[in-house]
Amino acid sequence: MTPDNTPTSSPWRQPIVWLVVALVAAAVIGGVVMVRVAGQDGPMDAVPDDVARTGQVQQADLGPDAVAAERKLSAIVRVDAKTGIVEVIPVTGEFERDQPLRLQLHHPLRAAEDAMLELAPSDAGWRTEATPALGHDWNLLLAPADGAWRLRGRLPRGQLAARVHPALDDEGAPAP
Numbered sequence: 001m002t003p004d005n006t007p008t009s010s011p012w013r014q015p016i017v018w019l020v021v022a023l024v025a026a027a028v029i030g031g032v033v034m035v036r037v038a039g040q041d042g043p044m045d046a047v048p049d050d051v052a053r054t055g056q057v058q059q060a061d062l063g064p065d066a067v068a069a070e071r072k073l074s075a076i077v078r079v080d081a082k083t084g085i086v087e088v089i090p091v092t093g094e095f096e097r098d099q100p101l102r103l104q105l106h107h108p109l110r111a112a113e114d115a116m117l118e119l120a121p122s123d124a125g126w127r128t129e130a131t132p133a134l135g136h137d138w139n140l141l142l143a144p145a146d147g148a149w150r151l152r153g154r155l156p157r158g159q160l161a162a163r164v165h166p167a168l169d170d171e172g173a174p175a176p
Helices: 015-038 063-070
Strands: 051-054 057-060 074-080 085-092 101-106 115-121 126-129 138-144 151-155 161-164
Touching (some): 074 138, 074 151, 085 101, 085 115, 138 161
Antiparallel strands (some): 051 057, 074 085, 074 161, 101 115, 115 126, 138 151
16 A cells, blocks of 8 residues: 555556566567577579679569570479479470470479479370479579570469460569
């Protein structure tokens, strides 16, 4: 009791005290989580291309993209989850149909989950036996073994087909 006969209350019974404690605890937990994320192996935004760094400028070789744009190449990458087949079907341009292709599947965040598939020529295009995980997006890169040209695309989570096309248009500007 205080001198004016009002009962005293413990500071822990005040909601504002709990709010202050919760805010401090949330900040500490958030800081620990951020330190763990920053300390993970490898960069999270890794680009699969060879990149030359000059000062703070990064430059990638766009030659294979320009060749694909000049040849007007595009294709459809199709995943048949029931039969476990990945297939590439040419859409436009002149492909060398007797040569195998390489399809690189890049996880958007974790390079450890990346995969490379060797596709053999088939009646409709190229195919191989594989079942990529469909629970997340894939960045696709299709190229011949010699890397003379390349096509890029994105296979969204749960989708079974995606268009791959040159990263540049006919004039050498980035494609939409």
